[in-house]
Amino acid sequence: MNTPIKPPNPTAVAFRRAAPPAGPASSSEPTRLNKRMAELNMCSRREADEWIAKGWVKVNGAVAEMGVKVTPSDRIQIDKAASGHQATQVTILINKPMGYVSAQAEDGHEPAVTLFTPQNRWVDDNARFFFHPNQLRGLAPCGRLDIDSIGLLVMTQDGRIARQLIGEDSVMEKEYLVRVAYHGLGQPAPTGQLVRMDDDDPVTSNVQAVFPPAMLAKLRHGLSLDGQALKPAKVSWQNPEQLRFVLTEGKKRQIRRMCELVGLKVVGLKRVRIGNVMLGNLPLGQWRYLAPHEKF
Structure with missing residues (x-):
């Protein structure tokens, strides 16, 4: 039985x-x-x-x-x-234009989340999600992107992704293309910081030819901000006027301040990658969903 x-x-x-x-x-x-x-x-x-x-x-x-x-x-x-x-939580990728702040509205500037509308969704986004106003609830930026910078901004409702990208122990790579001008450097000041020379006639073309290799080495490792040594960075020339930075930390206006310490001025900054996720062909001012198969 x-x-x-x-x-x-x-x-x-x-x-x-x-x-x-x-x-x-x-x-x-x-x-x-x-x-x-x-x-x-x-x-x-x-x-x-x-x-x-x-x-x-x-x-x-x-x-x-x-x-x-x-x-x-x-x-x-x-x-x-x-x-x-x-499963209902969404993560979106925005190609942030200049003039938008990453988080809360400030000084009359709109936050990037205002771009998250059905009209601004990238036409080539093939993720199987439908826009719903509930997706705006709890949607938070994962890392700053300055008001005068453009490129990849990640916003999510998923705390797991937020922790992965901006948690205390995060070592997520973030990649930037940075257009620079060179002002040159004077002698070190008594504090040990390098002093910028005359700003009236910066080098704006073929910067690579006049920028000292020793200063490029300092960008990679050897600079400090706010009294703390910076983690090693990957820095190389993308073209004679543009540097490629790969960072694993995100201090406020870090790249701009790093460049100032070696006599460079940032004239354009674009974030193109976070972890394994690329900005790709996402148009400026538009957004798409993070696809289920994509992993940072």
């Missing part, structure tokens, strides 16, 4: 295992659950708090309470409803 099959436990079906144990409990001090979930790239801390409040998170089989601490050996599970919520 066949043994009857028991129906599955509804609660067990509703939750899925999202984070396998990472080691013995003694390997780390307990940490807050929302921080641990962010470290595991399950969601952002803010999202984790929302999920915990909704009862969508379990620790070792028990529904988690706000503020609970966990160790790497604890088993974290999230409800399928949380996964469904993440």
